[in-house]
Amino acid sequence: MSSNRDIDALIEMMAKLPGLGPRSARRAVLHMIRKRGLLLTPLAELMQTVAASARECLNCGNIGTGDICDICASEARANGLLCVVEDVADLWAMERSGVFKGRYHVLGGTLSALASVGPEDLRIPRLLDRVKTEGITEVILALNATVDGQTTAHYIADQLEGTVALSSLAQGVPIGGELDYLDDGTITAALNARKRF
Amino acid sequence: MSSNRDIDALIEMMAKLPGLGPRSARRAVLHMIRKRGLLLTPLAELMQTVAASARECLNCGNIGTGDICDICASEARANGLLCVVEDVADLWAMERSGVFKGRYHVLGGTLSALASVGPEDLRIPRLLDRVKTEGITEVILALNATVDGQTTAHYIADQLEGTVALSSLAQGVPIGGELDYLDDGTITAALNARKRF
Structure with a gap:
């Protein structure tokens, strides 16, 4: 008061x-x-x-100030790569790294049997359309490493199987991470994906 | 980004x-x-x-939306009690308790030799004026229990000595507080100010 x-x-x-x-x-x-x-x-x-x-981009679901966001509007970003993320916050996180030069597709959530979220509740049909019409050569599944995120990634991979190259973000030790503080799952993933020094 | x-x-x-x-x-x-x-x-x-x-009340230093804040403008609050606080946030904290029905005076900081803050940098001259002109019977020094807060309280007490009743907030165990988590100073103060059960 x-x-x-x-x-x-x-x-x-x-x-x-x-x-x-x-x-x-x-x-x-x-x-x-x-x-x-x-x-x-x-x-x-x-x-x-x-x-x-501010409004949602009609193409990718990013938040911008036009019907089509700056990334979708930029010809320079049409390099055949499409990065699929769960949420606008994830897109922003990817953009901060500054390393990805392709376009995005924001699903707006993950599939969830518990919350009864199906493919038509997310932007998945639009994703399948875009892959066909935008000359996409590789779809990068940058979904969160959670159960729902990975279920959604598998569902999308099934739908796109054979039509386009598919990849997902590498899993392993985060930069600056200490083994002692990592969970068993991360250590297992990092060990399985080990590379030659 | x-x-x-x-x-x-x-x-x-x-x-x-x-x-x-x-x-x-x-x-x-x-x-x-x-x-x-x-x-x-x-x-x-x-x-x-x-x-x-929003602006500072010309009378007490509270933040309100007129030249004189709602508390200073209210005749009901002119009960002869004046509560001196360091900061507007402290005034708001006192108001939330809802128990004090008098008026306030916001100093705008504490005296500090290190930061060379003297009485004229705070609202102390105005306080001495108000005590004379507003029919104040008791000044409650509700300054923070820090070194600077207590130094300021002592300075004000010296200035007002003999003209008006002076009091300060009780020090002791906070409601819900556990002895094990309290510092020695608080326990000493609570013990010295103990009352009959």
């Missing part, structure tokens, strides 16, 4: 963001009010801009 | 908030874009409102 209605409403709404709770929302709001010109006003304006323009 | 300039700018600015870093800012922005109507647009509008209206 800040003794003011608008400020309280702002704190309450900030507290709904993932990673923030009531206490950190209060700290953030106080900080923003103190840095009004540098932070609060520009942030409000950016939010308005993004709220007005 | 989201492959979009506006969204990247929003993430970068969100990451400047206390308690958020680049990763949590990305999560928050993605969440907001997904809940655009419920979260992003109302949040942007609230921020605009607060940015346009």
Whole structure:
């Protein structure tokens, strides 16, 4: 309670963001009010801009500011590689590495028998279309190394079998990782996929 | 990197908030874009409102939306009690407890020889004025239990000595606290201030 209605409403709404709770929302709001010109006003304006323009790319499911996202619109990215990810956050993570120069396809989740998510609930039919029509030569299955992620990868691999080259991300020891802190599954995968030194 | 300039700018600015870093800012922005109507647009509008209206109360230093904050403006709160706190966040914490019905005075920091903060850098002269003119009968020194907080409390007590009743918050075991986890200083204070059961 800040003794003011608008400020309280702002704190309450900030507290709904993932990673923030009531206490950190209060700290953030106080900080923003103190840095009004540098932070609060520009942030409000950016939010308005993004709220007005952000939308899902009709082609790949990425979030951008047009009907077709910048990656799908760029001819330079049409190199025959298509990277399939679960979520927009995964696409952003891949882009941060800066190493992948092809296009993406965001499924919007994983198949799940428990939550009754079938192929038609995800962007899988659209994926099969794109592979046929966009001259894709290799599909990289960059799904999370979870049970649902791997089930989904196997399902997509079954659907695309024989039409296109398929690959998945390598599994092993993360860079900077210490064996003592890794789980047995990762160590087993890294050992099975060992390469000549 | 989201492959979009506006969204990247929003993430970068969100990451400047206390308690958020680049990763949590990305999560928050993605969440907001997904809940655009419920979260992003109302949040942007609230921020605009607060940015346009929030200001420091000229009387006590609280943050509100007028020249005089709601607490100073309320006649019901003029009960002769004045609670002195370091920071607006401390005032908000006191208000959440809902138990104090008087007015506040926000110093805006603590005296500090190291950081060369003197009485005139804080709202101390204004405090001495208020005690004279607002019919204050008791000043509650609710400063933090830190070295600087207590130094400031002693300085203010010296200035007000003899003109008004002075008190400070009780020190002791916090509600729900376990002795094993408390520092020696707190246990000593709680023991010295023990009361009949």
